[in-house]
Amino acid sequence: MDKRTSTLLKKELREQLHSLKFLASLVLLVFASLVSGFGGVNMIRSLENWLGREIHLFLGLSNSLGLSFREIALIYSPLFVILISVDAISREFESRNIIRLFSTPITRRQFLMVKMSSTFLFAIIIGLVSTIIPTYIIYSNVKHVLTLDDLARVLLYLYVYVIYLCIWGTISLVLSGFFKRTTYSLSIAIISFIIITFLWLPFSIFISGLYNIEPIERIKIERSIRMFSIKEIFDKTFNFLLNPHYIGISNGEWLFDWNKTINFSESFSLVFGEILLLTASLFLLVLVYFRMAENIQVKPRI
Amino acid sequence: MNNVVYVKNLTFSYGRNLVLKEISFVVRSGSITALLGPNGSGKTTILFILMGLLKWKDGTVKVFDMDPWRDGNIVKKKVGFVYEQPTFYNNLTMLDNLILTGNLHNIEATELINKINSLADILKVRDYLDYRPSELSQGYRQRFAIAEALLSNPELLILDEPTTGIDMETMIILHRLLIELNRDKKTTILISSHNLYLLEKVADYFIFLKNGKILRGGWKEELLGGDYIDHYIVEVGSLPNLVKTEILKNFGTTIWDEDNKTYIKIGSDDLVYFINFLQEKNAIIKNIRPLNTTLEELYLNICSDEDG
Numbered sequence: 257m258d259k260r261t262s263t264l265l266k267k268e269l270r271e272q273l274h275s276l277k278f279l280a281s282l283v284l285l286v287f288a289s290l291v292s293g294f295g296g297v298n299m300i301r302s303l304e305n306w307l308g309r310e311i312h313l314f315l316g317l318s319n320s321l322g323l324s325f326r327e328i329a330l331i332y333s334p335l336f337v338i339l340i341s342v343d344a345i346s347r348e349f350e351s352r353n354i355i356r357l358f359s360t361p362i363t364r365r366q367f368l369m370v371k372m373s374s375t376f377l378f379a380i381i382i383g384l385v386s387t388i389i390p391t392y393i394i395y396s397n398v399k400h401v402l403t404l405d406d407l408a409r410v411l412l413y414l415y416v417y418v419i420y421l422c423i424w425g426t427i428s429l430v431l432s433g434f435f436k437r438t439t440y441s442l443s444i445a446i447i448s449f450i451i452i453t454f455l456w457l458p459f460s461i462f463i464s465g466l467y468n469i470e471p472i473e474r475i476k477i478e479r480s481i482r483m484f485s486i487k488e489i490f491d492k493t494f495n496f497l498l499n500p501h502y503i504g505i506s507n508g509e510w511l512f513d514w515n516k517t518i519n520f521s522e523s524f525s526l527v528f529g530e531i532l533l534l535t536a537s538l539f540l541l542v543l544v545y546f547r548m549a550e551n552i553q554v555k556p557r558i
Numbered sequence: 559m560n561n562v563v564y565v566k567n568l569t570f571s572y573g574r575n576l577v578l579k580e581i582s583f584v585v586r587s588g589s590i591t592a593l594l595g596p597n598g599s600g601k602t603t604i605l606f607i608l609m610g611l612l613k614w615k616d617g618t619v620k621v622f623d624m625d626p627w628r629d630g631n632i633v634k635k636k637v638g639f640v641y642e643q644p645t646f647y648n649n650l651t652m653l654d655n656l657i658l659t660g661n662l663h664n665i666e667a668t669e670l671i672n673k674i675n676s677l678a679d680i681l682k683v684r685d686y687l688d689y690r691p692s693e694l695s696q697g698y699r700q701r702f703a704i705a706e707a708l709l710s711n712p713e714l715l716i717l718d719e720p721t722t723g724i725d726m727e728t729m730i731i732l733h734r735l736l737i738e739l740n741r742d743k744k745t746t747i748l749i750s751s752h753n754l755y756l757l758e759k760v761a762d763y764f765i766f767l768k769n770g771k772i773l774r775g776g777w778k779e780e781l782l783g784g785d786y787i788d789h790y791i792v793e794v795g796s797l798p799n800l801v802k803t804e805i806l807k808n809f810g811t812t813i814w815d816e817d818n819k820t821y822i823k824i825g826s827d828d829l830v831y832f833i834n835f836l837q838e839k840n841a842i843i844k845n846i847r848p849l850n851t852t853l854e855e856l857y858l859n860i861c862s863d864e865d866g
Contacts (some may be wrong), residue, residue, distance in 0.1 A: 263661035267647070274649055352645040356706075359639040360612055360662035361631040554611040555572065556602040557643075 261366050264357075268374040278378070279337040282300065282385070288332055289386050292325045293393030328386045329417055329494060330487060331453060334424040336382055338449060341375040341425045342442045343434040354554050364549040371429055372545065379421035389412055390477075408520040415499045419534050420490040424449070426541040433548045444514045456485040486537060489530045560587040561620075562607060562714050562746045568617035570603060577603050579770045580617070585714075585748050585763075590740050593750040594857060595767035600643070601750040604767075605718050609639050610746070621714070635663070637706030642719035644699045646691035652702050653687040656709065663710040669693055670709070677705040681731060696723035706731065708739075714746045716740065721753040729756065736760045747778040758782075758853040767858045773860050785789055792822045793845040794836060801839050808835070823849060 257265070272278050283397075336557045348354040355366060391410060427448065431441040451459075460481035482488040522550060561740035565770065568778045569712035586593045590713055593601045606612045608621055610630030619626060626633045627670070646655040678684040681701040691699060700720060700770040707715060716734075733756055739745040740760075751757055757764070765775040797805075797820045802813055805822060809832060814821040824832045829846075836843055851859075 259664055263658065267650075271647070271649055288592070303811060339567070351647075352641075352643065353647060355611065355641050356641075356659065358630075359609055359634060359637075359641075359707075360659060361634045362633045362662050400560055505798050551613075553613055554606065556606055 258366075260360075260362050261370060263368070264370045268370055269377070272374060274319050277312060277339050280418060281382075281478075283384060285386055287330070288328050289389035290393070291478075292328055292460060313316035313429065313532065317334055317389060323526050325386075325390050329420075330491060331416075333382050333386050333421055334453075335368065335450065336427045337375070337379050337421045338428045338442075338445045341428040341437075342372045342432055342445050343438040344375060344429055346438045346441050347434040347437050349554070350438065359555060362386065365546065367552075368433070368546060368549055370431075372408065372426070372542070375425040375429060376422050379425050383418040383421055387417065399542065403521045406421075409497050409523070412520075412524060416490065416493050416531055416534060419531075419538050420486065423486055423534065423541060425540050426538065426545055430541065430548065433545070434550065435546055437479045450494075452485050453487045456488065457482060487536065489534055493527045493530045493534070496523050559759060561585065561783055564618070564620040564623075565604070566606075566618040568604075568607070568614060568619055570600075570607065570612070570614045572617075581767075581770070581772050583765055584597055587746055588740070589763050590736065590747040590749065591762045592755065592761035592762040593748065593764065593765050593767060594632075594752075594754075594861075598769075599767040600770040601702060601719055601767055605639075605716055605748070605750060606657050609637065609843045610634065610715060611627060623666075624795065635710065637782070638712035638715045639698075639750050640703050640707045640715075640717045640720050642702030642722050646699065646702065648690060649722050651688050651690055652683070652694070655691070656687075656706055658704070659706050660709050663766050665709065673709055676858050677708055680735065681705050682727075696729045697725045697771060701728055701731070704735070711743070711765060714743065714748065717747070717749040717751070720749065721751055721756055729753075732756070733759055750816060754853045756778050764853070764856075766857070768861050776839075781856055782853065787851040790824050790826060791838070791847050792824055792829075792832065792843065793847075794820050794822070795842040795844065796820060797839075797841060799843065805835070806830075819844065 265424060343350075348357065358364070387410065428441065428445045431444050432438070435441045435444070460478045463481055464478035467474060469477075475512075481493075561584040563583075566582045567580045567648065568578055568582070569576070569580050574808070577598075578633070581600075581604070591605065593600055601614065607614050607619055608626055610626035610633060613627050621633045624633050647658070650658065656674050657670065660674070665673065674687075675684070678687060681704060683698060683701050683705065686694060686698055686702075689701075694702070702724065704717075704720065705718075711854070720732060723833060724732070736747055736749070736758055740747055747760075748830050749757065749761065762778045763776070764778065766773045766779055796815075796818055797813075802820070805811065809822075809824060809826075809828055820852055833843065833846075
């Protein structure tokens with residue numbers, strides 16, 4: 257990284273770290289992760305009594321007190337990433353500091369690279385915080401022995417999780433650069449998030465319901481439509497990676513095996529395509545993002 | 559003289575709003591070139607294009623023989639830019655703001671601090687280096703913006719309305735600084751301003767713009783002397799009041815006395831008749847000198863004529 261890029265990156269990180277929204281997001285995230293962790297411990301203990309020792313600790317992570325591990329990963333964390341990144345470019349335009357920056361030898365591509373790097377860095381921080389805190393609490397409280405299989409699951413999950421957060425970060429950056437106004441980019445980013453996260457499932461059910469076919473076929477169509485949403489892809493990956501009781505989908509229904517726990521490599525092979533899809537989506541979004549470099553212009557005030 | 563800026567048939571529009579119409583001009587190395595024109599004439603758009611902030615489609619634009627959009631990062635190593643409403647990062651002190659810009663110009667740390675201190679002294683802002691931008695007046699922010707533009711020792715300094723909102727002291731500092739930069743460091747300066755007083759003092763080449771077109775361009779001597787002399791001052795010995803009244807009646811001009819002499823301002827068209835008149839009255843003509851057109855008069859002539 258050359259001096260210009262590192263200088264700008266330092267400035268960007270300093271600005272973000274001192275911003276109220278970052279500090280507030282981090283505090284909320286830590287709080288949610290603590291609740292998720294301790295809630296997970298309670299859930300596991302009760303499930304152990306019910307199902308026996310073979311219940312895997314990660315099941316507990318997905319159900320607790322409305323601030324579950326799953327909700328943090330699917331809702332809160334992406335929202336925090338959106339909030340942090342959605343004004344990254346637009347605030348430079350709104351404050352007119354973009355004129356200062358572009359009056360120096362920094363290139364438009366370097367500028368975009370800095371904004372993307374800081375967004376990805378915050379996505380990694382958010383991913384790590386919201387994974388490590390609950391996982392650590394649960395491991396240390398239920399005295400579960402950490403196996404290599406568990407570790408591999410957590411690490412791969414972390415990769416997919418960060419990719420998912422980076423996708424939302426890049427979407428926000430693209431909107432921020434396109435609209436150059438925070439109110440517009442924030443509104444569109446939140447609307448996109450609501451559609452993809454909350455409305456996609458009812459939408460897919462509505463569309464599949466239009467076909468006059470057998471219920472099983474309809475469910476298949478519904479699942480196909482759902483897989484056009486990055487949230488659904490991530491959700492499936494989340495389930496398969498972290499809960500070893502998921503073994504597949506048959507005729508549109510999830511298949512569980514509570515007694516025979518499958519190993520990491522089997523779980524990985526079941527979601528390999530989805531992981532590849534998420535990674536490719538991020539790659540494509542980054543390409544679109546850098547295409548903006550050709551069109552970042554600064555207009556004088558009339 | 560080489561051309562630092564070369565613009566040929568540049569046309570530019572914001573959507574359907576055509577703001578520059580096939581304009582062509584050059585800025586010669588070592589000159590102080592002034593862009594003049596009413597609001598909305600396209601001055602800032604030209605400067606933004608030269609700074610690589612705007613992408614144009616039609617025409618040729620070269621700064622140091624390079625395309626400022628495509629090769630902007632190379633061009634900007636040689637160019638300093640002062641914008642009308644200077645902005646700084648509010649979470650940084652003015653010193654940190656200047657250090658940030660210096661680092662973006664890749665200036666070595668010790669050299670940068672020396673340079674900041676030296677410019678802070680010249681611009682009389684040393685006491686304000688630890689202030690934040692929001693704590694400073696527009697005038698001080700403008701001084702810092704000038705310091706920032708000069709950090710990299712630019713070969714070309716572009717100033718867009720640098721006198722907006724500044725006090726007289728800042729104006730005097732700016733005036734002297736521009737003259738010194740141009741004289742001592744051979745910095746080429748391109749300045750856009752409504753401040754005709756400053757431009758008349760510092761600029762040696764003028765470009766008059768209106769509605770996106772260049773109405774006239776030329777060197778100072780050419781525009782404010784020669785063809786544009788429309789008045790003369792005739793100095794005569796003391797004149798009787800009766801003659802003065804007759805002059806006022808016949809020529810409707812200005813007469814004043816100073817040190818036992820009478821001065822008459824006379825239009826160039828009337829000069830011959832007026833000399834004959836004085837000779838008829840046996841007045842002693844001591845001196846006739848051209849009264850140069852002021853930039854203000856020239857500006858009004860050129861930019862108002864267009865409407866008619």
